[in-house]
Amino acid sequence: MLLASGAQAQSDPLPSWNDGAAKQAIITFVSDTTTQGGPKFVPPAERIATFDQDGTLWVEQPMYSQVMYILESVPRLVKAKPELAKVAPFSTVLEILKGDHAAIAKLTLPDLEKLAFATLTGMSVDTFNAEVKKWLAEAKDSRWKKPYTELTYLPMQEVLKYLRDNGYKTWIVTGGGQDFVRQYAEQVYGVPPEQVVGSATGTTYSYGKDGKPFLTKEPKLLLDNNNAGKAEGIHLMIGRRPTMAVGNSTGDQQMLEYTRAGDGARLSMLVLHDDATREYAYGPAQGLPATKVGTFTQALYDQAQKQGWTVISMKNDWKKIFSFE
Numbered sequence: 497m498l499l500a501s502g503a504q505a506q507s508d509p510l511p512s513w514n515d516g517a518a519k520q521a522i523i524t525f526v527s528d529t530t531t532q533g534g535p536k537f538v539p540p541a542e543r544i545a546t547f548d549q550d551g552t553l554w555v556e557q558p559m560y561s562q563v564m565y566i567l568e569s570v571p572r573l574v575k576a577k578p579e580l581a582k583v584a585p586f587s588t589v590l591e592i593l594k595g596d597h598a599a600i601a602k603l604t605l606p607d608l609e610k611l612a613f614a615t616l617t618g619m620s621v622d623t624f625n626a627e628v629k630k631w632l633a634e635a636k637d638s639r640w641k642k643p644y645t646e647l648t649y650l651p652m653q654e655v656l657k658y659l660r661d662n663g664y665k666t667w668i669v670t671g672g673g674q675d676f677v678r679q680y681a682e683q684v685y686g687v688p689p690e691q692v693v694g695s696a697t698g699t700t701y702s703y704g705k706d707g708k709p710f711l712t713k714e715p716k717l718l719l720d721n722n723n724a725g726k727a728e729g730i731h732l733m734i735g736r737r738p739t740m741a742v743g744n745s746t747g748d749q750q751m752l753e754y755t756r757a758g759d760g761a762r763l764s765m766l767v768l769h770d771d772a773t774r775e776y777a778y779g780p781a782q783g784l785p786a787t788k789v790g791t792f793t794q795a796l797y798d799q800a801q802k803q804g805w806t807v808i809s810m811k812n813d814w815k816k817i818f819s820f821e
Contacts, residue, residue: 509654509658512654512815513814518765518813526659529543542736543662544664545742546666547666548726549677554645554647554684555644555776557775557776557778557790565635567592568631570586570593571590573614574590585604585608585610588603588607589611613715616673616713617713618715619713620710621675621713625679628679645683656685667691668681668693668694669730670692671720671721672694673697675696697713697714697718727753737758738751739761741763741765743765744768745792746792766796766797768809769790770809770811770812771814779797782794
């Protein structure tokens with residue numbers, strides 16, 4: 497059966513979704529915005545869909561994957577500078593990596609920022625890219641014992657493909673490091689590096705001994721792409737207001753507000769992690785356990801209800817979560 501004249505003919509473009517309000521909202525939105533001559537038609541150039549990554553496109557518990565990369569990069573840093581082994585927060589990270597998981601509670605936000613600058617900057621862009629690719633090829637999640645790049649949500653992969661099949665450009669707009677996500681976004685999500693907007697540090701242009709130019713990553717934050725920074729980053733890097741945006745936490749609030757505030761058809765969505773059996777359950781919205789990783793507050797849930805955003809229940813809306821199920 498045809499969905500609509502403007503949308504591609506498919507029997508079911510979202511087979512990993514249960515029939516319900518969330519699935520219907522996506523299909524109706526795509527049909528409405530791609531039907532030539534319809535009242536909600538969106539010209540192809542304006543079909544912009546933005547997606548948060550951690551907790552929206554792949555697993556973010558018990559810790560963001562990039563934070564795990566940062567922590568696991570500390571031994572290499574200490575090997576180069578042995579004096580750091582006795583200096584916090586580097587010494588704390590070494591305790592964590594030796595199995596003292598309770599020590600992670602000692603790490604403050606300033607500690608994580610210090611660790612990030614120490615492990616993500618001070619090297620050429622090419623060196624950083626090579627190290628990230630090597631880590632991604634070897635690192636595995638502690639629960640599923642699979643590479644992080646295999647822990648993407650199948651239902652969201654279907655949405656990305658469905659949108660692109662209907663003339664949408666899909667962007668990742670993440671609080672994570674822009675250079676980090678760009679190393680795998682195209683292979684994992686089909687999103688090219690130029691369509692990744694993330695937190696970014698500065699670079700310096702210089703020449704090597706062979707006369708070839710290169711860029712060095714510097715410990716200077718250019719864009720904090722979280723909270724209001726997401727809307728600011730969208731304006732800076734994309735230059736168009738999204739017609740659709742999907743997130744899962746308070747860090748995505750302003751991106752969804754900014755999207756919804758535009759004229760014409762708009763779709764703002766939030767993924768609620770409420771399936772402790774197949775993935776994780778956390779909020780504290782709807783009485784779910786509180787978390788500092790991917791916090792989804794009751795206030796955000798209430799705002800979604802009030803402003804007409806669609807809340808996706810992982811437990812009720814997704815038939816499958818991972819492709820390997």
